Amino acid sequence: MGVVRHLRQVDADAAGVDTAFRADVRAGLSQAQKAIPARWLYDATGSALFEDITALPEYYPTRSETDLLKRHAAAMAAAIGPGRAVVELGSGSATKTPLLLDAIAPAAYVPVDLSGTMLRDSAADLAARFPGLPVYPVEADFTQRVLLPREIAALPKLGFFPGSTIGNMVAASAVDLLRNWRAALGDGSRLLIGIDRIKDRATLTAAYDDPAGVTAAFNRNLLERINRELEGDIAIENFLHRAVWNDAQARIEMHLVAACDMAFTVDGQRYRMAKGETIHSENSHKYGPRDASLLLRAGGWTPLATWDDADPAFALILAEATEPRSAP
Known part of the structure; x- marks a missing residue:
């Protein structure tokens, strides 16, 4: 029988960018606690990196x-x-x-x-x-x-x-x-x-912050995607990956942490981040x-x-x- 029919239900603008992605990034970077929904981690590169994560002994x-x-x-x-x-x-x-x-x-x-x-x-x-x-x-x-x-x-x-x-x-x-x-x-x-x-906290945090750095690459790929699709100039090397257990919310949080004060442009908008400020990129509730x-x-x-x-x-x-x- 095989693949019978491929249905596509994604709204893209004239530049071919998912309109929901553009809106979520602009809104997320404008918040006091910057945050972008986790689903945008999964472009083609992010999906491939996640498959690598699933094979890690810690995950x-x-x-x-x-x-x-x-x-x-x-x-x-x-x-x-x-x-x-x-x-x-x-x-x-x-x-x-x-x-x-x-x-x-x-x-x-x-x-x-x-x-x-x-x-x-x-x-x-x-x-x-x-x-x-x-x-x-x-x-x-x-x-x-x-x-x-x-x-x-x-x-x-x-x-x-x-x-x-x-x-x-x-x-x-x-x-x-x-x-x-x-x-x-x-x-x-x-x-x-x-x-x-x-x-236990050690098992949880190890699963989202592996020593090989695959999860860190997966997290930073979100910035790569923003630069590529939204004409950003984010200096990706200035961001660190962080995974922490939030006991009150019973969840692992992934963040992209600014390693220094910085400013960058995304989709024609200028944003600033202070050293230590984060972009909250994923939750994993347990x-x-x-x-x-x-x-x-x-x-x-x-x-x-x-x-x-x-x-x-x-x-x-x-x-x-x-x-x-x-x-x-």
Whole structure:
């Protein structure tokens, strides 16, 4: 069957720049605490660097999640059932996806990702590996409203959201995303989601600040992208990577730290940063069992089963769409 149709749902301006990227960078650099949403870390270069990160010994989430998929595939398949269209949010290279597809006999596969290059490559690879499976790649920002291919409209759906990407969002945004996808996937849908557990500070910080400097390169690539796409003149060598555990918020924070006083121009606007000031580039929230359940229920999903015996601790949770409540 192969790749059936590639859908692109990204708004770009006359210069070919994603309009949401331009708006987020301009707004983020204008704040007192400068911050840019983590999704913009994943251009083609950033996505490739992240794949390198997942292979590092310090980065446990991919290893733990893969272990869960391998050891519990049969139980997951029994709980999910065959014949569903698998819609993967933020598919990236889809390296873990074959483990799921092998187990559950899906009717179709819909990877959704903002990085068009990696999306096309991974969709082609999966289509070759599963020749009878219809593959409908959708190039879009999964944190926004996404139109799913009409070919899967009548099929029961399984949302697949691996990698603890939900942790990149603050709670309110995470709930909004879960509600949006509850509506998009529809009644009778299910969701298999990866959620990272809270653990010791040393393990957490090592996973986001590896000694080889791959995560630092991934973080600074955001500045490279800004310079390239928004005509910036940021002196990237003057920024340091920092990963810190915020215990009050139960999250790892990634920052780009100004090593000196500086000024730079981006998209025709002049910005200044003092030494020690930061650009907050990513959060990775960690959840205990109770908090994860509350998050899912608030987003319109009822947990059905949890697999979380990986080491270091990580969880894959299967949930079903909660019936929408009637208006009071």
